[in-house]
Every structure is written in structure tokens, then in C-alpha cells.
Amino acid sequence: MKHTYHIHGMSCTGCQNHVREALESVAGVRGVTVDLDAGVAEVEMDSHIDIGEFREALAGSRYSIHLPGEKPGTAGREASTGTGSNRDSGNGTYYCPMQCEGDKTYDAPGDCPVCGMDLVEQPGSASRQASGYTCPMHPEIRQDTPGSCPICGMELVPVEPEASAEEKVYQRLLRKFWVALGFTLPIFLIAMSEMVPGNPIYNWMDRKYWNWLQMVLSIPVVFYATWMFFTRAYRSVRYWNLNMFTLIGIGAGIAWLFSVFGLLFPGFFPEQFKTDSGEVHVYFEAATVILTLVLLGQVLEARAHRKTNSAVRELLKLAPGKAVRVRDGKEEEIPVEEIEIGDILRVKPGEKIPVDGTLTKGETTVDESMITGEPIPVDKSAGDSLRSGTLNGNRSFLMEAEKIGSDTLLSQIIRLVNEASRSRAPIQNVADRVSAYFVPAVVVIAVITFVVWAIWGPEPAYVYGLVNGIAVLIIACPCALGLATPMSVMVGVGKGAQNGVLIREAAALETLARVDTLIVDKTGTLTEGRPSVEGVEGVPDGVPGEKVLELVASLNQQSEHPLARAMVAHAEQKGVPIQEPEQFESVTGKGVTGMVGKQSLALGNASLMEERGAGIPAVLEEKAREYQDQGKTVSFLSADGEVIGLVALGDRIKDETRTALDQLRQGGMAVHMLTGDNERTARAVAAELGIAEFRAGMLPEDKLSEVERLKRDGKVVAMAGDGINDAPALAKADVGIAMGTGTDVAIESAGVTLVDGDLSGIVKARKLSKKVMRNIRENLFFALVYNTIGVPVAAGVLFPFFGILLSPMIAAAAMSFSSVSVIANALRLRAARIN
Template structure:
């Protein structure tokens, strides 16, 4: 009997081999394991429970196994659904973007909404999340409701379908809708304002045309489109905020303008209900239609400017989205065929011509290229690539032609992962935002209370007409307060900062990491792949006696390991045209090396700790030769066969050109830089001396790195850890800030909070500078928002009137309120121009 099982926890071919060998070791089992998809096809003589398989896998690693029947059935069902939909010749509704929206103030954290609208908490317009999918859609110029995934003819009129505009998004729709309403609001507000202001002109010319009461009716009629159409959404949001008790800016705007409008309507229809203080010389009540329309129009202007500014804050993501091409050139049977990038499959051969954008991740198989990777790494100098080198989606082939094989497609590509990470980080909350959130919770009720106190204070102690003064100033208090300036202060800076980091090759997982990086005072770094290039090469193999099979033994053993040093040995053997043979009982021992049985010989390759573990004897002559190599900065691996050390492999890994400068700059900023490496004392000392490190520790196993980080944290240090290997994953997770080299493994990247795409220590300097700039920007925004409200509300209440005779018109208050939140966004946008 044969069953399919899903395996989780595998990250490399070594894991796959270990899982497969473990399952096959169970009596009566024949298993074939694949890494992508992570499945095990198990044939067994008699039924064996999943628990027995799980117990065996748990003994060798953190792997889980479960029946994949339901999973495969779901996949098949989904494929059937998609196929059925593709075969239906129906008119598809327009679907802009990816249908996911978020609140720019992150009122409910990282929550996403399925459709456009306003936030149920703060009432602000939801912003569309940048879509990772870049699928080209085609529409009919005569029938825009026709949407197709590929070019063809319109099923209604037969016209050729044309590509839809990439800029046709919900964000643009929101902006255009607000702009249209703005034009209507201005068209009706200007005459209302002109009528109200005519009384200030000599002899009041309008009164010669009609009586004051008649002009009041004209103002009323002109106000209706502003209140009940152009700006009606503000009252809807205000009502929602009250019944849900999520009080916000629109609560204040709705109450203030609503009271002014209703007061004016009642005053116009029933003037005798009001005392003489509210009446003019002609006996009519002072109406506030002009205040209502002007305030609402100015608030609408603020919303319009915010909509435009919001689209700029996510500009970095949109620029990343533009990097992905819509088409690719497939090489099939020696001929070129243009296809959509969504039709690319793993293993496809793709031709790249000069100037082409690379559509997916893969490796060059024929030819060579000069790749502009600046959009991913932030580095402007093109990188030369040859056969076997990896290329990433979104980068540009400069001036040569080559053929590549597709290895990662869709959401697996580096570009898609970057966009996803930036999207998620942009929606996360920084700890510093808790202060603003706490204040915002009580802000609106306090402002309403202050407004009531303002009215009562003016009514009792103010000069005549005291009630009019009290009414106007109470409305001004409601209108000028701006809780959204507080709410936007942090998320806007985070969004722009995260985008800036992404365009510079610094990927930030969340806002907390961005904030905490500014506090880091200790940086822990690994050696191989972090300080060094991570491209080790075998310099020589030394043998104590003639053993022609020594290279074949260690290369065969290393073919199952994912470690860079292992890859170097395998590559060296291939260059020497040494064939690799089967290895039994392979095991990778973290931080020490690898062991296995090759041609019935027990072979061990690793450091001195591994030699002790396998009880291998090391001659004095061999040890002295090894020390000489280590003092030259070389990494040396002992080779033991059947318990006797028969030689060593000397491997060199050049220090990155930028490592020394980056370390010096970090130390100048007050950061202590410590190297923890699994390499030996002599090699570690040589590297540490060359780089002038603060300190170093050699011979570190993964648990040693973990203990050292915990020790430093116990001393009150804020620790960042930079690494690139699976062995570094526990330390990366324990550190206050884990920094993964993008050239490293997926496990390290997943464990880290910050990823450096280029895998360069200079990226840590960029990340530290970015963190400092973002935190400074957030504090500026919070300061402005606090000061604006602390000063604005008392001034609107009339606190300056007894001393300077100054009162703040509600219309001026509305203008100030609208520009307060816009100014916060504009200040955040300055982060786009900082130099990292």
C-alpha cells in the first residue's frame, strides 16, 4: 500500500535526505521524499501509524509528518475551480488591485479589509495594499466591463482587447472621487461665503437686490449639496463613530458642523425661538451656513491632500511592483515564444536580451550577463554573472544575452518576498505608538467636554453677545482638534522608512525592529558569509600518507551538506573530475562537521571538536601543520578515516572589502562589535586582528552563541546578531534584533527581523542610520501633533481674547486642522530623500 504524507520542517536537500533515510530505516517501509513540494510517498507492507513515523522523525530533527490526502484533494479542487472559471465565457466584473485595504493609522493593527471604504474605528479612507500580483489584464475599449487575463477579441463587439492601465487602482479611484466632490463643494461654497461676506462691504450691495431673509434661503439651498452630497460621508462616519464609541476626528467635525447647520436651519425657520443676542439689527438670527460649508470644504480638502500623500508614502512598494515584467521569452524546442510571466513553470528555459527585466529567480545556463541589481540591493554597480550564477526577478540584464532556468516563480521569488515583507512591515506598529494610542482613546471626549465648558464660560463671563461668542468658540474647539495628526505620526514614518530601506537593500520585518535597532549597543557577527564573502574555495588538501581516495571520500560525504565549506570541497572535486559515490549513515553535527560511511570506511570531516567526538587520533606533525595554516587566516577541516586523522583541507574565504569600513563606522557610533565563530582560535584571532574587532570568541557551537547573547542581554545590553547559516538561526531568534544576510539560507532569513539583501555588513550601517532617521522623524511628528493640539484647542476656546482681543474663526480652525495631518505626512515623506 502507498500513501502520501506532507512533511514540514525541511529547508534544504540535506534535510530531505535525512528524512528519507529515517523513513526508509523503518522496517517494511520504502519512502521517496521531495523537497518541493514537501511530500513523502511511502510504500509499506503493512499499515504503519502516522505516530510511528512522527516518533522516528522527531528523534532526528524538528520535522512533522501528516496525511497529505486532504491537502492534495484541496489542491485538486482548487485547480478544478480555476479551470472551470477559465473555461466560462462570461463578462467578469472589474477587480482592481488585489482587493486588500488597510487603515493608514493601523487602528486594528495589521488587519486587512476586503473592500474600499472607511476605517470602522477612525473613519479615515482605507488605503489599498500594493498588490504582489502583476498579472496583465485586458479590457475592451468599447465595453470596459469586459476583463480578460490575455489578449483576444471582445465577446460583445469583437474589438481587440487592450491592456488595462497599471495606474487604475482603488487609490486613484478614491482620489478622483474626492476631487470630484471637492469641485462640487467649492462651486457651492464660494457663493455661500460671498453672500455672507457681503454684509462687510460698504452699503451691503446684495441687500439692494433682495432682503436679508431671502438671501438666507439662497444660502440654505446652496448649502444642501455640500452637506448632503459632497461632504455627507463625514456625517456618516461621525454617526458610526458615536454608535460604536470609536470616537475620532469625524466625531468632532460632524458634531461641530452639524450643530452649526441645524442651528442655522432652525434660526432661519423659527427666529423667535432665539434670544436677541443671536439676532441682527434687522431681527434675523445670525446664521452659520457659510461656516458650515467652508469648514466641510476645508476638511474635504484635507482628505484630498491626504489621499494624494498616502499614495506617495507607499511609493517604494509601487516602484518595486514596476520592476516585475509582465512577459517573458520562453525557449522551447530551440524557438522563442513570448508568454505571460504567470505561465512560467519551474525548469523552463527563458531567454534574456539586453535591457530585459529578469522575470523570475533562477540560474544562468547559457551565456553571461551584466546585471543591474540596484533596485534590489541599492548598489549602483552592475554585477557580472556567468553560467551557474543566480539571478533575481526584477533586476535588469544590461548589455548581454543569456538563457536562464526558472527555479523560483510567483510568490517564491525574491522580489515577491521583498514586497510581501515591506507590506507587512508597513502595517505593523512601533512601540512608540502606544503613547499616541493611549492619548487618542481619551482625546475626543476631552475635546467635547472642553467645547461645552467653552460655551458655558463665554455665556457666563464673556462680553455681549456672550451666547454668540460662546457658540462660535465652542464650534472652533471641536473643529481645530485633530486626533488624526497623532494617529498618523508614527505609521506614516514607518511606512516611508520601510520603503526607503527596501529600495536600499534593507528589508525590515516589522516596526518594532526598526525602532529597537536604534537602541542596539552590541553587534554579534558570524565569520563565514558575514565578514567573509561566503564563497570559500579549497586552497589545498594535505595528507599524512598516500591516499588517492581521500578527496573522493570527503567530497562524497559533503555532497549531502548545505554548508558553504562543504560546497567548496564538492566543487574542488568536480574540478579535479573526481566522481562522487554513495554515502551511508550521513550525519551533520551542528558546529562540528559531518560524518558518514564511504566504501565501508568511517569518514569524519570537521573541526577539532569533531575529532574528539569520534575519538580520532591526531599526530603532532599534522597538528603543527594545521596551526600554521590557521595563523594565516585559513579555515582548516580535519580528515579522519576509521578513527585516525589522515590529513586536512585548507579553505580560504576572502574578507569582504566593505567589512572593515562598516565595522569601524559602527564602532564609532558606539556599537561594540563581537565576532562569534565556530572556527578555531588561530583563524579567529587572525581575522579579529585584521578588522580591529572589539572582541571575539572562537570554537562557538550554536548553543554557545545563544548563551553569549543571553549573557549580554542579562547585562542590560541591546544585542543585534548578524548571521547567514542554519546554525545561526537560534541566535538570530534570541537577539533583540536578528539580522540575516540575504545571501544566506531561508531559515536564517525567516528567523531574523532584518534582512540585508546584498549580504554585506555595510547594510547594517544603512539599517542603523535608517532606524535613527525614522525615530527622529516620528518624534518630530509626535511633537508637532501634541503641540498643535495643546496650543490649538485653548486658542480656539478664546484664551487669548482677554489679553490680546484675538479670537479664532471656526473656518480658520478647519483650515488649521486639515493641514495639521497633511503636514505630518509631508514630514514623513522627507525620509525618502535621506542618504543611508
């Protein structure tokens, strides 16, 4: 039989394993499955087992088990609530920078339950920061416009935005560091005075009293400034998530406790541990210096973390706080949050565009470089689309709001960047596998080091063994390994966003560097996706062209396809009357059908005509071939089963397409074109662009099959498209690349989105991918080589040959700066050129 129970208190995979093992230890249990996300455990048992036995198995842990509908216990998520009352509350979402649990997030600041590092606040949405004006003397006074305080008359000042949780963590760590440094320096000077000939401070009082003073000075360092390290170390051992703080806690803790014990019970120790005057050697300076240096490393990491998210923070700054709304001919300034869809807004020269929409009156140039990465301003006139956060030129214009809040492009970019920054690249599995065995291995090496020195080392052998064992524990840094990949991914994703390349997941960024085959759609990918009607033909002595256009436009009124919109717009421009269609239906990859008046119409390619049993007259076939040889797309119109005309549409090839394809081919990438258009049109476009491999008349399932075939042949395939019919192939490809100008379905199916919708973005994305992967490999190399060399040196392998030993204090400095060096190397990506 199987029973399902709710488990409270789990926060990580380590918790999941502990709960499973505890429940499996109960007699009569045959198997246990624990779902971390759902917080439930399914227990298979030979016969019914009372829940009390399971509670007894979990007794002493932070986990509680209860039946469905029963009130949970009091155990909570430690990671979500922090490790102490000194935690600063935040308003955002928090995640572990080492991605120990993938993209898992927390709703409050704290320590990662796996690695112990401070959780990092994820930048928010494009909602603006605190705005308005307040009185410096009376902060309760708040208003949206400048003025004077009604209480004291002072001029109001802008409201300062609240510091981010990330900034608060940095400031808190910095304060603790100065406290630690203030108490550690005297300890260090007292200990180092032994190196001064005659040691004058011993004339003031005996060594024993100086040792007691060192202990007193060390208490604020250990129990206030760096106590969090010991808390994390304890939790890592308790829940068996061993990490860098395990090593720090053991190493520094042994040094401090040994010293205290030596002060209190000097007679317990053999002579090897004592000075000439009979006092036990104390290591308060080693413990406090180690802890202070590690704290310095944490401060530097916190400072560097602010820079890794700088790209997103710069995007957040693009969101304006105010907008000018025009109603009944009057202008009023309102907060951006009050804008509604359909509002008419005035954007003045030099102002940021507040939301996504369409320019309705006026002309201007818009600087879109902050989103697309292209430095040349774009000319805009009535009917052109506008994007939130972009910068207006030197002319005023009116626009209609179409997307607001989280629906704007800027908000979507920020959301995608945040999600991608938390995603895991497959290469990170290498570091994870190494880290899983790293800490236990280092502890074993430290024990072996002590034993070897104690048996074969020179006198005082035990002292040498203790000091070198501590050095081994301190110098090892699994943190550098864990940070190697996520830091590069975070900075790289932000760099891409600033250049109009949105990476949806880190796996796509990694795979893109290995892509050798690119499949492209034609319409909207190679071409602008803004087709225009080039010709309308009716059957001679039959329905005239004007009537064909009327029927075509009427049928297409309910279609959102670019070709359909072009036909409707052409009819409206010609002043052709348009009727309301009935029974409208879209046939994916073929065309549309419906009723106009009493006629049953079908508009689409030859396959749709064949499906409807409508034969194409020879004269129209000949006319269609002429258009198709010029690269035009032809749609046939049938009425009541008889083809009565055709419409020819042209779609201009994007200016950047030829150059981008040449660059991709020079980089060793094979380019294939798959299109739903006919053979002649496809051949004409392929010839113009130099594409040797192309296929025409492709339905969505055909594109999907072609992707699967190429993958079976061992190709690493990227698919670029913009339509609903491209979505299956985009999802199946090793990397799906969506045009930002395309449909939402295509964008949701792709791992990469090109904001500007042209193939030059693929060139940028590929360069970015290669630079990020090289940066990750550099980080992994630095971290692995550092530990490979550092641990043996700390153990004393150079002593027999060169007399070199590594002080635990130097080891602590090296360990702290190893993580900082990895972050600093990742930050170099901010200056990488991908254009």
C-alpha cells in the same frame, strides 16, 4: 462552569470591549473573555444561563451571539463592506493608515471602525499589471500580441491597467470636493456680503430669504458631499471609538442644526441670538466651509497616501510581463505566469530578468541597483545567480528558472515591505495613550468654553460662546497624532527596500537606532561565504590526499553547507570519483557523519573528532595550526574512529567588510565576532579586521547564551548572521540582521535582512533608523504643539489681551492642513541619503 459562544459582527478592539461589557452585565456571569481574532467569547457563570439572555443583552447592537455550529446572525463587518453604496470595490488588501488595530487588514474598502479614516489599499505582489492588446472600439477583443481588430480593422492598443482602489478613493473624494466647493462658495459670498457697506444684495430680497437660500444650497454639501463625516461621527459615538470625525460631526452638525432650527423657530431663541431685523444668526457658511475644508484635507491626504507607497509601487513595476522561453532550440514569448521551474529562458540586452535563477550560458553585466541600491553593474557569468526585476546589460544570455511567482526575491521584498509598513513601532504607544483621552478632553473644553463665554463674555455672549466652542471642536486634530508614526515608518521602510535593506517590522527599525553592540558571525557575514579548498592532507604513510578528497566529497554530497559544496566542487574539478553516502547526518556546529562504502566517516572540527573518540595525529595537528594561522578553516576526516586526513578551506573577506566595520565603530558601536571555527582561524580573521572581542568554537546555544549575557549587562544587541546555527541568536537579539545570501531560516528569524549580504547594509540600516526616528519625533512634536497651542487660541484665551478670536472656518483649515503637514514631513524621508 464555562461556555463558549461565537460572536458575529466584531471588527475592532472597541467592539471587543462592548461585547465583553454587555455579556458581563447579565446576572449570574462571573467573567467574560472575548477573542477578537477568533470571534468567540468564553463566559464563566455560576449556573447555566440561557443564550436568550445574552442575545437580549446584545439587542440593538450590530453583534449577534450563537452556539457552536449554529448559523450566525446577519450582522456584518461594517468596516469591511464600507459605509455606503458609493464604495469602490478593490481587488487587494486594505488597512488603516493610522494602524488603529495594529497589522489588522480588511478584504474590502471602507472606513476604519476605530478612527473613521478611509482604509488604504496595500500594494499587491509582484504579479504584473494588466497586459495585452485590445481594440479601442471593441474592448471585448483581447490578445497577447499587437495586430488589428478582426471586427473593425483598427490597430490594437495596449490594455491600460485598472486604477488602484487608492486612486479610486482619491478621485471619488475629488469629485465630492468640487461639488461641495460649488455650493459652498455662494453660501460664503452671501454670508460675507454683510461686510460690504450698505449690503446691496438686501435690496434684492430680505435677509430671511437669503438665509433660506443658504440652507437650500447647504443641503448637497451636508447630505451628499460630506455626509460620510456624519456617518463616521455617529458610528464613533455608538461604538465609543471617539476620533477626529466625532469632533467634526459635533461641531459642524451643531452649527448647521442650530441654523435650521433658527430659521424654523426664531421665537424660541433669546434676543442675543438675533439680528437687528429679528432673524436668528445662522451659520450655514461656517458649517459648509468647515466641511468643505475638511474634505479638502481628506483629498490632500488621499493624494499623499499614493506617494507613501511609491517605493513598493516602483518595485511592482520592476516585474516584467513577458519572457522568452527556449524549448527544443526554438524561442517563444510567454507570459511570466507560465514560466515553470527548470525552464531555460533567454534574456536579451536591455530586458528585465523575469524570475530568479542561474545563468547557464553567456556573460553579461546586470544592473541590480533597483533592489540592492548599489549603482555599479555586476558582472555575471555561467553559474552566477540572477534576480527577478534586475536589468540586463548589452549581452544576451540563457538562464534556468529556479524561483517563480511569490518565491522570487522581488515578491518576497514586496511582501516584507508591506508587512513592515503595517507593523507598529513602540514609540507609537505614546501617541495612542494621548489619543485615548484626547477627544473626550476636547469635548469637555468646548463645553467649558461655551459656559465661560456665556457667563463672562461680552454681548452677544451666547453667540460668542457657541462660535468659540465650535472652533475648539474643529481645530483639535487627533488625526495628526495618529498619523505621525505610521507615515514615517511606511516611507522609511520603502526607502530601505530601494537600498537593499528589508525591514521586517517597525520595532526593529526603532530599536536599531539604539543598538550599541553588534555581534557578527564569520562565514558568510564577514567573509563571502564562497569557500574554496586550499589544501587536502593525508596522514604520512597512510591514506593519500586524493583518497581523502574522494571520501570527503562523497560524504558531503547530501550537505547544503557552503564548505561542503566547496569540497564537492573541488573533487569534481579534479576528476575524483564520488560515491553515494548512506546514513548521512548533520551535527549542527560540528560537522557531518555517514557511511561511504563500508567505512563509518566523520568530517568536522576537533570537537566532533573528540566526540567520536578519534585522536588527531600530531603531524595533522601541526599542519592544521599552519593553515589556521593563515585564517583557513580546517575539517578533520576520521574513518572507523581513526583520523586519516584533513581539508583546509579559505573564505575571502568581503571587500566592504573593513570599511563597514570602521564606520560602525566610529558611530559608537562595539563589534564582537562569534564563530564556530577554531581559535586560531578566528584570531587571524579578527586581527585582520581589527575586531578586539571574538569567541571561537561557538555552537548555536553558545551564541544564544552570549546574546543573553550582553543583554543582561544592559547592552542593546544586534546580531548579524546567515546560517541555521545563527537563527536562535538572531531571534533572541534586540535586532536580528540576516544576510540575504544566507539561509531562509536565518532570514525568517531576523527583523532586518540585507539583500546584498554585506555589512555595509548595516550602516545604511542604522542611518535609516536614525532618520526615521528623528522624522517621527518631528511629527509628534508638530502634532502635539499644534493642538497644545490651537485649542486654547480657539477657546479665546487671547481675546482679553489682544482681542483675537479664531473663526471656526480658519480652525477647520488649520485642522485639515495639520494632517497634511505630518504626511508631507514623512515624505521628506524619500530624499534622505543613507548610502
